[in-house]
Amino acid sequence: MKTPKTYPTQYLQTVSRAVAVMRAFKGGSRDMSLKELTNELNLNKVTTFRLARTLVNEGLLTQDPASDRYALSFGCLALVDTMLDRNGLAEISRKHLRKAREETDETATVLVREGWDRVVIATEPSLQPVRYVMEVGRRNRLYLSGSGACLVSGMNKDELEALFAFIATDPISREYELTKEVLLSRLDFIKHNGWGTAQGEWAKEASGVAAPVYDQEGKVIAAIAIAMPRSRYSDSYVDKCVPAVMKTAKLIGKEYDAINR
The missing domain is CATH 3.30.450.40 (GAF domain)
Incomplete structure (x- = not known):
């Protein structure tokens, strides 16, 4: 069995940031405003907004229409339910x-x-x-x-x-x-x-x-x-x-x- 090699230049920063957004919600135990999410990730507001809206569009985040707060979507379960x-x-x-x-x-x-x-x-x-x-x-x-x-x-x-x-x-x-x-x-x-x-x-x-x-x-x-x-x-x-x-x-x-x- 060969030791996996790592090549930092192969990593996509946008994907890494999207994963960081998902992890910020602590497995679904919290919801967050855009400001809270921005502070959590230490990114600028525009980048955080685009990441969050993309994940909402993909069905992985949800946004409360009344409060505008973000949370993990049950759509995440489709990715891991069978695998687990x-x-x-x-x-x-x-x-x-x-x-x-x-x-x-x-x-x-x-x-x-x-x-x-x-x-x-x-x-x-x-x-x-x-x-x-x-x-x-x-x-x-x-x-x-x-x-x-x-x-x-x-x-x-x-x-x-x-x-x-x-x-x-x-x-x-x-x-x-x-x-x-x-x-x-x-x-x-x-x-x-x-x-x-x-x-x-x-x-x-x-x-x-x-x-x-x-x-x-x-x-x-x-x-x-x-x-x-x-x-x-x-x-x-x-x-x-x-x-x-x-x-x-x-x-x-x-x-x-x-x-x-």
């Missing part, structure tokens, strides 16, 4: 994630690998007033966090070497001081314990435990994570969450095989 559950994994996971949340009082999430990233495809947020939430669609580097290491643990030798080569050149790895040696240590821990953990890596206040989800052939198809604020992370809390995350991973893998065999 193309093999039934997200739907299978939900009931098991709810059970894990009940057992731990924390956010339970399932993530899959996509290139050198990990992506959330289903989540059940904690009901506690102070909690850590991982929204569906959230994307982070694969090599960051315990859940990422669980996904990496399913790679073959060639894939691992390609990932290590990518880590050596990726500016994000330098930002988080993530090295090949750190990742190898995590992989060794997962191999011997069946679960992984990390604290304050891709988000300073986030911590948690994770476990790989295997299919009947022993292939890692996903990772289950129990995410919590670092203030609640302790040995006793880990003792509570690890059995839940490992049980959840096993149940999801078993049901996945029953449906996809």
